[in-house]
Amino acid sequence: MKTAFTAAQLAEPEIAAADGILRTCVHYGFCTAVCPTYVLTRDENEAPRGRIDLIRAMLERGGRPDAKTVGHIDSCLSCNACMTTCAVDVDYLHLADIARAYIEENYRRPLSDQFVRRLVSRTVTDPARFARMTALARLARPVRALLPGRLRTLVDLAPAGLPPRRDFAGVHPAEGARRMRVALLQGCVQQALAPEINAATVRLLTRHGIEVVVPPEAGCCGAFTLHMGKADMARAAAARNVDAWHAELDVGGLDAVIVNASGCGTVVKDYARLLAEDPARREKAAAVAAIARDVTELLAPDDLKLPETAVPLTVAYHDACSLQHAQKIRGRPRALLRAAGFAVRDVPEGHFCCGSAGAYNMLQPEMAEALGRRKATHIESTGAAAAAAGNLGCLAQLGRFTGLPMLHTVELLDWATGGPRPDALRDVALPEPVARKQTVAPTGAPGAPPPAPPPDAPSDASSGGSTGAAIW
């Protein structure tokens, strides 16, 4: 795509970066077929290709963005399915970040919009405030009908209650010989909403010889605010985390910074770019980003300490967008779950977002609900007894639309390797435990075939997969 920025505009780093991205788009339009908002609306401006054009026009024109452009950028989920399918690797993720920051700086939203966005950005990122607002929402529920629409949505989305607060700050020693030492991002809303995920993560990692350190100074990763265009708040959060983790890196050494919420992981892995203009932290941020890993990247299937028997629960694995499209992690979580003994089912239309998307379901509730219901239907169609995902946002969103137990991948892995049965499975009738199969040892001979994949091998293995049509 040709652009028409002036030399003065291109002197601004953000505009120059946007220009470089815009020029790579040639309007093939593969992105449209996988974009949830386009598929549901068939509006060209609700597709990445259309949004890219709108962003180009907005930035070229300069000044105050028009409401139509802002509306179409706001309605983007940032699921990045478009980036997975794009033939020419348009960096839409960062273009959208630049556009949102530009809008935040140059567009005056209606007061109600400003209020809600401010409320969301300050509540979700602070566990204590989140707990207070949850209590307030509970009180407001009886009079929800009297509330303005946007506030009513927030009240509806607020959980009925919160589990007891748990703080994992500190050092959690490895069981047995220490193989690794990692820092764990405790997160913000996850601490309040689902502390069992961090608990399972700590148990799983320490059980496998990994020391886990949670610096008390680290907190929200900045993803929520970044995707709302509040880049300064995001950078402040990132700076705090980089300082905390880099201090650990200097003192005790770190093999990895572990993130168990993939939406956060995507941003942490991008800290080098986020803090590129911060001379005091540029290098530290790059060092931290270089060792950031999703929790499923740390353990290999062969690493798992498994008991003699497995519970062959059928689990639908939902690919969180931030994991599959941004971090390109699809096979490892499945491989781990299979190794742990679960029967893993893929979810139809797996490339599609569930509508969670950070603050999206709070700010764009209609589209979020349509996508959530659609995804829940697909998950239920697999016939699985439970569903797993690597991102709390997806679990919370889908939990609104399906009665199936929703679990984080680490909760299942923790349980399968000796941890407690997850609460979400408390009322589920479990299949009888079965003796674990012996692993087929590879022959090791040059050119020898790899061992046969399990019957429900992941689609990205591409080496077979039928449970055996009789003809074969």
Next chain:
Amino acid sequence: MSMDAFLNDAAGGLGAEHVNTADETLVRYGENTMPGGDRRPAAVLYPGSTEEVAALVRLANLHRVALFPTSTGNNMGLGTRSAPAAGMAVLDLGRRMNRILEIDEKMGFAAVEPGVSFQMLADELKRRGGQWMNSTTSGPPQGGMIGNALDKGAGYGPYFDHFGFSCGMEVVLGTGDVIRTGDGSIEADNLVNWHVSKYSFGPILDGLFAQSNYGIVTRLGVWLLPRPPAIRSFHFAFPDDSDLEEIVELCRPMKMSNFVPTLFRVANDLYLIGSEVPSPAYAASGGRKSISDDARKALQREHGLGAWTVSGAFYGPSMEAMEPQVQRVVGHFCASGKATYIPHEEAMEKPALACAVASFSGEPTNTELGLLKWRPGGGNAWFTPGTPMDGRTANEFQKLGRAIYEANGLDYQVMNVAGPRFARGLHVISFNREDPDECARADAAYRALADAFYARGVAVGRAPVDWQDFHMDKLMPSFRDACAAIKRALDPNGVIAPGRYGIY
């Protein structure tokens, strides 16, 4: 002719929300990757059923407007979803007619609407337990199955021939009449043979709707292959361009006996490498020169691929059980000492070869779309002649094609997809569509290639929208007259895609 009146009536029948005349939509529906420019339509309509398609065709007859049906609009390198001419009303069948109407897991077929993509059917078959697989292209996963079959598209497995492995259609003719083909034409409610038998009473009309504009196919039966428990690929890298002659001679007997169940993908260096990286040589010449032989050799070494790399696969009960077949094929291809064997597990580490494995496995993949960024600017056209499976002829065609690419400063990117007697040569013409000079060279190269191949008795398998009239003009007058006569019989007012495939 009144497009406004047509749209007004169409909105009355479909609902205004299913008639789109937004400027940004019309711009996008006219875009394509050809050197000849975009073709902006007058409107985009979203029918939801065969009845609505038929009603729109009748309205088009009434108001004398031209319709252009498209399914998912992913016909990359051949026209995307661009009509043959500007100003038509696009019927986007992908928006609402995207249902998998039936899957028969006993007889092994699916019946689909035009908007059903390779990915959608693959997903559904997987959801049902993965006992069956559909043949997929290595093109866009969101490509439509009906559109691909009707354009004579193909996959790579035993059911590669997407038109040949379809059975039973529902078609809206240019008159607005609806017909069912084959055993579907019986006036009955229990059409048990519609999607399992091709050759019952009466003429086989199905072929009329492949690469034509005589009707709009709204339902198609596609046959499914039982998914084998294991798929094991094999690959051979050959070092020299001229090795194509030996390769073709080696492939032919393996396919003639059907010892190898898949087609052979015989891809040259730049076809495979181009799916992974952009041209490293483009900037130096500003796109005016072909990449040098030395640069190609360097890329081959870097990517562990040959001047030509051959890929195929076996289907069987387990990876181990296929060892004897693999050993036989390794012995066959490596006999002359030129080939380097690349085993399955090693190939899976190379994206371009893993893409081949996915294609043999009925797994849609995006990998090969990387070819679209070999040169910047988004220009892409596919020239698709074929060669008989005779090594010397195939090599002669290679020299011919390579010389024309080089004369026009373009990069020779070819995959021969080889069966027992014939290989379709997928020639990619990658060019910078934002550079008028490169566009002109791409157009000149395409025409020169076509002229040269026609002179040797070879037409194309599929034709990009820019050159469909050009191709039709190469055919004998009586054949062209027959096509036009059929058009007059089935679409007397010429309302369905006039000019598509050069038929008016």
